[in-house]
Amino acid sequence: MSQRNLLGGTVVFAVALGLILVGAAVAPYAFQLGGSAPADTENAAKQAFDADELVATPGPESGEVTMDSNAEPKTVLIDVAHENGVSESDMQPLVDALVANGHQVKYLTREDAQRNFNASLRSADAFVVVNPEQPYTGDQLAGLRSFEDAGGRVALVGDPQSAGTTSVLGLITVSVSSGAVGGDAGLTSDYGVSFGSSSLYNMHDYYLNYENVYATPEGETALTEGVDEVVFRDAAPLSVSADSVSPALVSGGETRVESIRKTGPYTVAAQSETVVAIGDADFLAPESAYEADNEVLVGNLADFLVSGDKESGAPAPATPESGGEAGSAPGQGTAPTPA
Amino acid sequence: MVSKPSSAASARTISVLALVAAVLVGAFLAPVVYDAAAPTPDRVAVISVDGTITSYTADQLEEDLHEARENESIKAVVLQVDSPGGSAAASERMYLAVNRTAQEMPVVSSVQGTGASGAYYTMLPSESIYVTPSSVIGSVGVRGSAPYGGTSSEIRTGPDKASMTLDHREAQIETLKHAFVGSVMDHRGDELSLSREEVAYAKVYTGARATQNGYADDIGTLQTAIDRAASEAGLENYEVVEKEPPTRSGIILLSSQNGNSSVVIQESPIGYDGVRAPQFLMVYGQVQYEDEVIGNVSA
Numbered sequence: 001m002s003q004r005n006l007l008g009g010t011v012v013f014a015v016a017l018g019l020i021l022v023g024a025a026v027a028p029y030a031f032q033l034g035g036s037a038p039a040d041t042e043n044a045a046k047q048a049f050d051a052d053e054l055v056a057t058p059g060p061e062s063g064e065v066t067m068d069s070n071a072e073p074k075t076v077l078i079d080v081a082h083e084n085g086v087s088e089s090d091m092q093p094l095v096d097a098l099v100a101n102g103h104q105v106k107y108l109t110r111e112d113a114q115r116n117f118n119a120s121l122r123s124a125d126a127f128v129v130v131n132p133e134q135p136y137t138g139d140q141l142a143g144l145r146s147f148e149d150a151g152g153r154v155a156l157v158g159d160p161q162s163a164g165t166t167s168v169l170g171l172i173t174v175s176v177s178s179g180a181v182g183g184d185a186g187l188t189s190d191y192g193v194s195f196g197s198s199s200l201y202n203m204h205d206y207y208l209n210y211e212n213v214y215a216t217p218e219g220e221t222a223l224t225e226g227v228d229e230v231v232f233r234d235a236a237p238l239s240v241s242a243d244s245v246s247p248a249l250v251s252g253g254e255t256r257v258e259s260i261r262k263t264g265p266y267t268v269a270a271q272s273e274t275v276v277a278i279g280d281a282d283f284l285a286p287e288s289a290y291e292a293d294n295e296v297l298v299g300n301l302a303d304f305l306v307s308g309d310k311e312s313g314a315p316a317p318a319t320p321e322s323g324g325e326a327g328s329a330p331g332q333g334t335a336p337t338p339a
Numbered sequence: 340m341v342s343k344p345s346s347a348a349s350a351r352t353i354s355v356l357a358l359v360a361a362v363l364v365g366a367f368l369a370p371v372v373y374d375a376a377a378p379t380p381d382r383v384a385v386i387s388v389d390g391t392i393t394s395y396t397a398d399q400l401e402e403d404l405h406e407a408r409e410n411e412s413i414k415a416v417v418l419q420v421d422s423p424g425g426s427a428a429a430s431e432r433m434y435l436a437v438n439r440t441a442q443e444m445p446v447v448s449s450v451q452g453t454g455a456s457g458a459y460y461t462m463l464p465s466e467s468i469y470v471t472p473s474s475v476i477g478s479v480g481v482r483g484s485a486p487y488g489g490t491s492s493e494i495r496t497g498p499d500k501a502s503m504t505l506d507h508r509e510a511q512i513e514t515l516k517h518a519f520v521g522s523v524m525d526h527r528g529d530e531l532s533l534s535r536e537e538v539a540y541a542k543v544y545t546g547a548r549a550t551q552n553g554y555a556d557d558i559g560t561l562q563t564a565i566d567r568a569a570s571e572a573g574l575e576n577y578e579v580v581e582k583e584p585p586t587r588s589g590i591i592l593l594s595s596q597n598g599n600s601s602v603v604i605q606e607s608p609i610g611y612d613g614v615r616a617p618q619f620l621m622v623y624g625q626v627q628y629e630d631e632v633i634g635n636v637s638a
Contacts, residue, residue: 053517056511162402203540
């Protein structure tokens, strides 16, 4: 092997090795120049959603709670003696309207009720019961009947009650089997109205949530004068069984009862000459009182409360004989039926 | 003249040595060259969607699907789903990632046990959804805690800084529902025998029922889904690559209460430590944050 051959081989080897090393050194930069695939600038997420079609917007809360009545100053007694599931602030729009129109609003405390329930009623022209959780005594029931017979106004307002609790009016203990039956064998049965224990909902036409149902006037009642549509949150269906009581507000046709899923429409408010029954308490609260025409309904309820002309001295003081057992029988209840 | 035979022999020796060296080097390099030259086998990627959906779950799925889109050898994706859903935002991200992937390659889903709420949202863009008769899917709905009031011990720059009205919270949740239900109708409207309102009831269905009402396409196992994905991609010979499910963090106790699935979340994997921020959930089962029960209905 000549030196020339060896030199030639060495040169070739060095050149090849050099090229490889240079190539290896340059390769990363070459790959970097090539880069990864160009970024996909197409906004696929925006194609999947149209924000304009998605957004739900709360309606305006407007209007004022006003009263049309020019009645003389009356006294409205609000029951907070029976562990009522409502605070004073929850009824502020109603109270404010009454006070602004010269009427007096008092709260029946537990002590008042225990000391002399009938005496408290005697000094009042209207009695408001909202979501009581303690049952009334026989004497109290008798006093309430006498109060109403004498022309006193009674407003019964209640949300759906869960099974095993007291009835919507706290008049008796409820034992609910179907979940849609309110136990109202006490005073409310006397009034010809019973409250359902299961909520209403509407999957087709509702305000922001399926449990916020719309209700519209049924017939012509003073309670719904000027009302086109109200929103009830967590409403209870009412069953009306007396000729003297008329449905006042009815939910939409596709409303259902949550427990039995039976399609409505359902009565959610009813009125007789002396009694108003409303299957929702939330509309009285400041948060809901100005949705839809709720403020008109609140004003009409205030007008109703001061519309009576109660005989003085009623109810008479309770006697052992008059104490009776009224309202103490277990409620049988009736299933709410479509209006 | 005497040296000529010796020179020739030397040249032959060098040639032989060079040949041997070439063979040895060739034997070493040949497999590398072969692998480099051989065509890459087509693959079907199986990606798990497992457990409660959190932002971490979404991170992992987005990463896996991005890799699937970038890797030219992956021709189809199968989602192996066993989840009751979870965070609404994370579920939405996962839906979008699957939706984008489905525009580039076949995506098929296989429900192993539960594919509910946010998990169902995730697999909506799939070409086909396979279930077993006892698997559970559906629950097309959103849930969230009611607003809570701000504390009087702090100063806020606006009335809604730490809270909001019930109306606005309901509107937010309703907006999310519109997106979820709308996506269901967009992707499966042709298959569904249910109306939009019926879908919005947020029911869950067994796999058997789901094949009847259009929530799912057919009864099938994971292998059925893989075969379908490969078929959709036009593959005859393919490999299956599996992506491991993300490690769960801070979760989970599974128990049963009143016959309903119960998910007890510890260390708040969906929320933010130390901050009680409102959460929107797309989850099926009872959810409990520490001692606070947010809700107990399917959604």
